[in-house]
Amino acid sequence: MEKILTIAWKELYTVSTDRVLLLFMLGTPLAISLIIGLAFGSSGGELTIGAISVAVVNLDQGDGEGNLGETVASILLSEPIERSNEPTCQLSSESAPAETRPLSDFLNAKRLNDPELARAGVDEGIYAAAVIIPADFTSKVNPPRDPSLLEQTQFEKTQVEVYGSGASTISATIVRSITETVIQPFVTASAAIRGTVQTIFANPLNAIKFLNADESAFAGFACAYNPNLGNISLGRQALNDVQARSAFEQILIRFGSAQAVFFSLFTAWTGVQSVYRDRDTWVLQRLLSSPTSRLSVLAGKLLGVQWIIILQILLLLIFLSIIASISNGAFTFLWGENWLALVMLLLSVSLAVSGVGVFVVGLARTPEQATLLGTMVNMGLALLGGAFGFRLGEFSKLSLIFWGVDGFESLSSGDAAIELNLLVLLIQGLILFSVGSWLFNRRLQV
């Protein structure tokens, strides 16, 4: 084990002494992200990407007295809210606290009647997301008016669907955050009456947010909601998190993380391939003539490559944050606050990346073939996964770059639900790594 660590350490040390290599590994991806960021993002400015196109479908039947679904839809559509027994309430930006902006700044919402049509629109890229309010929304959410019935009522979950497209994850995430924020008070209110908070929340984080929520920040909400049910305000944290990202930052996040993964792919196969150089200089043979097993020698090499990849991506994430901080004139960490999730994602991405590297070198018959194959595979993954600035719809899911970038984007928008990303990356990494190591071990002869 000590020998494995020594070999791995030597690999890491070697890279650190090679300035040209470091420039390629770290400098180039940063430069590319920075140039793209400056070219397409208004540096430091607010979110300038136009309002997000959303389809809103309200299927809510109401409960005879009111239609909460309609209220939610109206808020999303920035329409005046009609209420039978109260004056019309205007959802206006004037009544909102200074730091919030009207929803119409963010959402370009359109009302549709057919949920299928809405989903198809998302698939075709007309909408970034579709919000579909189910028929039973009011009846499930609204508590019975008669307090005596309250005890017997089963509170069931109802689901508002936010249908997003893989092609515009950020937008879909924003829409989901907004929708959650809009719906939350209704759900919360029902819960408050029952005296229990957690049961209804799909996401316990929302409950925590609710408990810490500040004064009603969402313009129009107080008006939309029946004040008799209690003075419940609304957490707007999730929404603001997303809003706060400038276009420049968003490009740093999406494009920068894509470049980080893309360039680490080169590190992976060139690192593994360097065994052939060790063989040509007879260093490998010298190692194998010492009382060190072949397994240890190869394990040390692969471990070293793994360390290098982890460090490379980590440093790039940090440098991207530093660039964002400089541009904002204030400390800006791009990758969210969930450290555990970030570390997990970093490790899974690295494993998947090194898996590709080992696999490529193991598959190739000669070092020259490995170079060719490695370059082609990397370019292919980059093309699919969006490292060149565009994604190819569902096909992008074939690329580990997509899963990595998607994960980093989720984390940076405060969304910790990256289990699927981790799973895909880990499984892919483990399979490629084991098959690749096996092939590589068989292929390598001294």
Added chain:
Amino acid sequence: MDAMVETKDLRKTFMRKDSTPIHAVKGVSLSIHKGEIFSLLGPNGAGKTTTISMISGLIEPSEGDAFIGGYSIRQQARQAKELIGVVPQEIALYPELTARQNLWFFGRMYSLRGKELKMRMDEVIEFMDLEERQHDRIDTFSGGMKRRVNIGVGLLNRPQLVYMDEPTAGVDPQNRRRILDTVFRLRDEYQMTVLYTTHLMEEAEELSDRIGIIDYGEIIALGTQAELTERIGAEDRLVIEVKRPSDEQTLLDALRAHPQASKVEYQVDNLKDGDRRVGNTVTPAEEAVLTVYCQNGRKLLVEVLNIIGQQVEISSIEVRQPDLEAVFLNLTGRALRD
């Protein structure tokens, strides 16, 4: 005498890409005594490196086995490898690391660490005379310096057997002298057994207690230099450098007529040494080398000089006893240097 190395019918067959076999080593059985310098002498491609690669456990023999200090390299590879110090033919060092870092790294591979490792490193650095440059990167070293570090790494584990695969390749005469002296010191001061491979006859002659001549994967002769030359009954050679006489043919005929001269060679020698060439122009041949083969060179010398006579100007005369070159020539019909 105790055997340090014992090989039993070692064979190695490589497969070419087109699946035709290369029989690189074809049944080598030899025994190397403790504390001797044993040379494997053979031309390029003879199978020297392949043989010691099997002895040192780097490559698996196709057949046969080797025993190092009694340990089978196939069954007890670890124990066997602990006893061996390895000096490969190539400069097997990390060019981006310093001499000291290389020593440290490979020392760790022999499970050395801490004070012990540091002590061994200092020892080797002193022994190989590397103090001044020990903190410099290998890729800034001259060829001779690299060779010395390459040898030094092989001595870190204080091996009982050190193999050196053509350690003087590409080294200037001065560094080469040092390396040869080092080999003697390893035997005489540290009682190490040295397995030395070379394609240079002179090195094998100077260094070796015993020599194995290898050709096309087979040991074709083995023993001390005296034993080897005796066995083939090789003749002495009278080598005479002369200014070319006008009547060459008469002279040669006269020499060849002598009953004790078994063979006479005559080589007009205008390109023998590099220094005869001036720029790109070759001076016309003025000198020649006469070689007379016979049983007793010293006795024949006077008679030969008489035949050559007064009118031929002689530049040098030498009586050469049979050497390994002659042995190789005798056994294979080829010159070692081909």
